[in-house]
Amino acid sequence: MQILTPHVYWAQRHRDIYLRVELSDAKVGSTFSFHTQIMMCVSQGHGAKGDNEYRFSLEFLEPVRPEISHKSTQRQVDIKIKKQEERWWGRLTLQEKKPLFLAPDFDRWLDESDAEMELQAKEEKINRISVESRVRKDPYLGLKKGYLFMYNLVQFLGFSWIFVNMTVRLFILGQDSFYDTFHTTADMMYFCQMMAVLEVINPLLGLVKTGFLPAMIQVAGRNVILFVIFGSLEDMQNKPVVFFVFYLWSTIEIFRYPFYMLACISTEWKLLTWLRYSLWIPLYPLGVVAEAVAVIQSLPIFDETRLFSLPLPAVLGHSLSFSFTLQLYLVLMFLGLFINFRHLYKQRRRRYRLKKRKVH
Numbered sequence: 001m002q003i004l005t006p007h008v009y010w011a012q013r014h015r016d017i018y019l020r021v022e023l024s025d026a027k028v029g030s031t032f033s034f035h036t037q038i039m040m041c042v043s044q045g046h047g048a049k050g051d052n053e054y055r056f057s058l059e060f061l062e063p064v065r066p067e068i069s070h071k072s073t074q075r076q077v078d079i080k081i082k083k084q085e086e087r088w089w090g091r092l093t094l095q096e097k098k099p100l101f102l103a104p105d106f107d108r109w110l111d112e113s114d115a116e117m118e119l120q121a122k123e124e125k126i127n128r129i130s131v132e133s134r135v136r137k138d139p140y141l142g143l144k145k146g147y148l149f150m151y152n153l154v155q156f157l158g159f160s161w162i163f164v165n166m167t168v169r170l171f172i173l174g175q176d177s178f179y180d181t182f183h184t185t186a187d188m189m190y191f192c193q194m195m196a197v198l199e200v201i202n203p204l205l206g207l208v209k210t211g212f213l214p215a216m217i218q219v220a221g222r223n224v225i226l227f228v229i230f231g232s233l234e235d236m237q238n239k240p241v242v243f244f245v246f247y248l249w250s251t252i253e254i255f256r257y258p259f260y261m262l263a264c265i266s267t268e269w270k271l272l273t274w275l276r277y278s279l280w281i282p283l284y285p286l287g288v289v290a291e292a293v294a295v296i297q298s299l300p301i302f303d304e305t306r307l308f309s310l311p312l313p314a315v316l317g318h319s320l321s322f323s324f325t326l327q328l329y330l331v332l333m334f335l336g337l338f339i340n341f342r343h344l345y346k347q348r349r350r351r352y353r354l355k356k357r358k359v360h
């Protein structure tokens with residue numbers, strides 16, 4: 001009996017092989033069999049030699065997966081086969097000479113670089129959809145952003161009030177303003193620094209991408225100075241060091257909080273970003289030095305007043321002055337400076353590397 005072979009057209013992508021078999025009204029029961037990389041197809045349909053049984057076999061260049069998807073239409077049978085390994089084939093069949101019944105399917109034909117671009121476009125689309133669906137999944141996003149925006153606004157207003165107040169007094173009173181900074185601005189500073197505890201809680205709740213430790217060091221470090229050194233020792237309150245500490249703190253915050261506010265509404269001002277990620281370079285070490293001066297100045301006062309001193313058993317002496325704890329704290333301060341300086345340096349690099357990548 002004569003074996004009839006249909007015309008078969010082929011095209012490929014990195015993952016798939018497409019075959020189009022020229023058989024109209026092919027019966028649903030086309031059978032396919034696979035043996036490693038050989039595929040055989042038998043089908044009843046209307047081809048070049050009228051209504052008949054047609055068959056063909058192909059030995060592929062590389063192994064394919066045995067599962068196959070195919071669809072018979074009035075005009076043709078479309079077959080899709082998955083390659084076992086995702087790569088571009090130089091030709092379809094193992095034998096170099098192309099079988100006579102096989103030809104390229106120019107309707108689907110793409111060369112390798114076009115197929116790569118198509119693959120890339122598909123992957124980008126999938127990524128975009130998955131990012132969009134992740135973003136859409138958070139039903140509280142608006143609420144979170146609203147809360148962060150309000151928090152940053154309140155902090156911005158608080159620190160701006162301190163900064164403007166101190167600057168105006170400096171212009172009017174000159175050096176005399178150094179001595180009553182605490183009495184004129186401490187209430188607002190207490191308020192802002194108590195609120196700043198939220199900066200440690202926010203990353204714990206996953207509201208911001210900040211590391212917990214840097215925020216903890218920042219907030220705890222400042223609050224020790226504000227509440228323990230300045231707040232509890234009246235003798236410290238009229239020292240010029242208060243002016244320098246408060247001025248350095250508020251200078252960075254009047255840029256940092258508006259930067260966060262803009263981030264909450266997905267907006268950016270280049271100059272503000274630059275100031276947020278650059279001003280800390282001189283301000284942070286200066287701030288730590290000013291805070292260290294405040295701690296050192298408070299040591300004799302704690303020794304004298306015995307405030308917060310730790311009672312000791314009679315054999316060990318009367319009590320342990322709080323100044324010992326503060327001397328230990330001085331060491332911690334420089335460790336904290338190192339950790340946060342490195343953190344801010346990394347944040348700066350990440351920000352500007354990211355931006356460069358977006359530009360190219």
Ligand SMILES: CCCCCCCCCCCCC[C@@H](O)CC(=O)SCCNC(=O)CCNC(=O)[C@H](O)C(C)(C)COP(=O)(O)OP(=O)(O)OC[C@H]1O[C@@H](n2cnc3c(N)ncnc32)[C@H](O)[C@@H]1OP(=O)(O)O
Nearest residue numbers: 208209210214215218221252260263280283287333336347
């Ligand atoms: C463990 C016990 C410790 C005990 C203490 C030990 C001793 C401590 C000594 C410490 C010395 C402190 C000295 C200090 O007080 C001196 C001064 O402050 S001087 C003045 C200069 N100071 C500064 O410049 C520091 C200012 N502070 C900060 O920058 C932050 O507090 C800090 C945690 C240090 C770093 O901030 P962060 O990690 O948040 O970096 P980013 O700004 O880049 O933010 C990361 C991403 O999160 C988003 N984010 C963060 N916060 C908010 C917010 N409130 N609202 C909205 N979005 C926010 C931000 O947009 C970033 O997102 P993206 O990456 O998408 O851009």
